[in-house]
Amino acid sequence: MDYRNVLTTCIYCGAGCSLYLQVLDGKVVGVLPAKQHPISEGRLCIKGWNAHAFIHHEDRLTRPLIRDNGAFREASWDEALTLIADRLREVRATHGPDAIGFLTSAKCTNEENYLLQKFARVVIGTNNVDHCARL
Numbered sequence: 001m002d003y004r005n006v007l008t009t010c011i012y013c014g015a016g017c018s019l020y021l022q023v024l025d026g027k028v029v030g031v032l033p034a035k036q037h038p039i040s041e042g043r044l045c046i047k048g049w050n051a052h053a054f055i056h057h058e059d060r061l062t063r064p065l066i067r068d069n070g071a072f073r074e075a076s077w078d079e080a081l082t083l084i085a086d087r088l089r090e091v092r093a094t095h096g097p098d099a100i101g102f103l104t105s106a107k108c109t110n111e112e113n114y115l116l117q118k119f120a121r122v123v124i125g126t127n128n129v130d131h132c133a134r135l
Protein backbone atom coordinates (compact mmCIF):
# COMPACT_ATOMS: atom_id res chain seq x y z
CA MET A 1 0.00 0.00 0.00
CA ASP A 2 1.35 3.42 -1.01
CA TYR A 3 -0.19 6.40 0.84
CA ARG A 4 0.84 10.04 0.41
CA ASN A 5 -0.49 13.49 1.29
CA VAL A 6 0.19 15.88 -1.59
CA LEU A 7 0.13 19.61 -0.79
CA THR A 8 -1.75 21.66 -3.37
CA THR A 9 -4.17 24.58 -3.77
CA CYS A 10 -7.95 24.25 -3.84
CA ILE A 11 -9.18 24.80 -7.39
CA TYR A 12 -12.63 26.12 -6.54
CA CYS A 13 -12.15 29.83 -5.88
CA GLY A 14 -9.72 32.71 -5.70
CA ALA A 15 -9.22 32.39 -1.92
CA GLY A 16 -6.68 29.73 -2.84
CA CYS A 17 -6.81 27.68 0.36
CA SER A 18 -4.13 25.04 0.76
CA LEU A 19 -5.07 21.43 1.15
CA TYR A 20 -3.54 17.99 1.02
CA LEU A 21 -4.82 15.46 -1.47
CA GLN A 22 -4.84 12.01 0.12
CA VAL A 23 -3.41 9.65 -2.48
CA LEU A 24 -3.76 5.92 -1.95
CA ASP A 25 -2.10 3.62 -4.48
CA GLY A 26 -2.07 6.36 -7.10
CA LYS A 27 -5.72 7.31 -6.61
CA VAL A 28 -6.94 10.49 -4.91
CA VAL A 29 -9.30 9.38 -2.13
CA GLY A 30 -9.76 12.44 0.07
CA VAL A 31 -8.73 15.88 1.27
CA LEU A 32 -7.12 17.24 4.44
CA PRO A 33 -6.74 20.94 5.26
CA ALA A 34 -3.25 22.47 5.54
CA LYS A 35 -2.71 24.35 8.81
CA GLN A 36 0.28 26.32 7.56
CA HIS A 37 -1.68 28.30 4.97
CA PRO A 38 -1.77 32.00 6.01
CA ILE A 39 -5.40 32.55 4.96
CA SER A 40 -7.26 29.29 5.50
CA GLU A 41 -5.21 28.25 8.59
CA GLY A 42 -6.42 24.67 8.43
CA ARG A 43 -10.00 25.45 7.49
CA LEU A 44 -11.83 24.54 4.28
CA CYS A 45 -15.34 25.27 3.09
CA ILE A 46 -17.59 22.47 1.85
CA LYS A 47 -16.24 22.83 -1.68
CA GLY A 48 -12.68 22.45 -0.48
CA TRP A 49 -13.54 19.35 1.56
CA ASN A 50 -14.89 17.82 -1.65
CA ALA A 51 -12.25 19.16 -4.02
CA HIS A 52 -11.13 15.61 -4.85
CA ALA A 53 -14.57 14.29 -5.82
CA PHE A 54 -14.42 15.04 -9.54
CA ILE A 55 -10.92 13.71 -10.16
CA HIS A 56 -11.83 10.07 -10.80
CA HIS A 57 -15.58 10.58 -11.28
CA GLU A 58 -17.08 8.52 -14.12
CA ASP A 59 -18.96 11.56 -15.48
CA ARG A 60 -15.83 13.70 -15.76
CA LEU A 61 -15.23 15.03 -19.26
CA THR A 62 -11.76 14.08 -20.39
CA ARG A 63 -12.12 14.68 -24.13
CA PRO A 64 -13.67 17.48 -26.17
CA LEU A 65 -17.25 17.01 -27.32
CA ILE A 66 -18.50 18.49 -30.60
CA ARG A 67 -22.21 18.89 -31.28
CA ASP A 68 -23.14 17.24 -34.59
CA ASN A 69 -26.77 17.31 -35.71
CA GLY A 70 -27.96 17.93 -32.16
CA ALA A 71 -25.90 15.20 -30.52
CA PHE A 72 -22.47 15.29 -28.93
CA ARG A 73 -19.63 13.16 -30.24
CA GLU A 74 -16.10 12.79 -28.88
CA ALA A 75 -13.38 14.57 -30.83
CA SER A 76 -9.63 14.93 -30.67
CA TRP A 77 -8.13 18.09 -29.19
CA ASP A 78 -6.75 19.01 -32.64
CA GLU A 79 -10.20 18.75 -34.22
CA ALA A 80 -11.89 20.73 -31.44
CA LEU A 81 -9.28 23.49 -31.38
CA THR A 82 -9.33 23.78 -35.17
CA LEU A 83 -13.13 24.09 -35.11
CA ILE A 84 -12.96 26.80 -32.41
CA ALA A 85 -10.30 28.74 -34.33
CA ASP A 86 -12.28 28.49 -37.59
CA ARG A 87 -15.51 29.66 -35.92
CA LEU A 88 -13.78 32.57 -34.15
CA ARG A 89 -12.24 33.67 -37.48
CA GLU A 90 -15.60 33.38 -39.20
CA VAL A 91 -17.52 35.38 -36.55
CA ARG A 92 -14.80 38.04 -36.40
CA ALA A 93 -14.71 38.42 -40.20
CA THR A 94 -18.50 38.54 -40.53
CA HIS A 95 -19.54 40.57 -37.47
CA GLY A 96 -16.36 42.21 -36.16
CA PRO A 97 -14.27 41.52 -33.04
CA ASP A 98 -16.86 42.89 -30.62
CA ALA A 99 -19.24 40.11 -31.62
CA ILE A 100 -16.99 37.83 -29.57
CA GLY A 101 -16.74 37.75 -25.78
CA PHE A 102 -14.68 35.75 -23.32
CA LEU A 103 -15.65 34.51 -19.86
CA THR A 104 -12.85 33.41 -17.60
CA SER A 105 -12.98 31.54 -14.34
CA ALA A 106 -11.85 31.71 -10.74
CA LYS A 107 -10.81 28.11 -11.24
CA CYS A 108 -8.03 29.31 -13.54
CA THR A 109 -4.75 30.68 -12.28
CA ASN A 110 -3.97 34.40 -12.50
CA GLU A 111 -1.59 33.58 -15.31
CA GLU A 112 -4.27 31.73 -17.29
CA ASN A 113 -6.73 34.59 -16.81
CA TYR A 114 -4.05 37.04 -17.91
CA LEU A 115 -3.36 35.02 -21.05
CA LEU A 116 -7.04 34.86 -21.97
CA GLN A 117 -7.59 38.63 -21.67
CA LYS A 118 -4.39 39.17 -23.68
CA PHE A 119 -5.68 36.80 -26.37
CA ALA A 120 -9.03 38.65 -26.42
CA ARG A 121 -7.49 42.09 -26.71
CA VAL A 122 -4.42 41.48 -28.88
CA VAL A 123 -5.43 38.55 -31.10
CA ILE A 124 -9.20 38.98 -31.41
CA GLY A 125 -9.30 42.75 -30.85
CA THR A 126 -12.09 43.02 -28.28
CA ASN A 127 -12.34 44.21 -24.70
CA ASN A 128 -15.29 41.89 -24.11
CA VAL A 129 -13.76 40.01 -21.20
CA ASP A 130 -15.56 39.09 -18.01
CA HIS A 131 -15.10 36.73 -15.10
CA CYS A 132 -17.36 34.29 -13.29
CA ALA A 133 -16.89 36.18 -10.03
CA ARG A 134 -19.03 38.96 -11.52
CA LEU A 135 -21.71 36.74 -13.06
Ligand code: SF4
Binds near residue numbers: 013014015
Ligand atom coordinates in the same frame (compact mmCIF):
# COMPACT_ATOMS: atom_id res chain seq x y z
S1 SF4 B 1 -11.76 25.74 0.35
FE1 SF4 B 1 -13.54 27.00 -0.20
S2 SF4 B 1 -12.86 29.12 0.27
FE2 SF4 B 1 -11.01 27.86 0.16
S3 SF4 B 1 -10.29 28.03 -2.00
FE3 SF4 B 1 -11.60 26.20 -1.85
S4 SF4 B 1 -13.63 26.93 -2.44
FE4 SF4 B 1 -12.43 28.74 -1.93
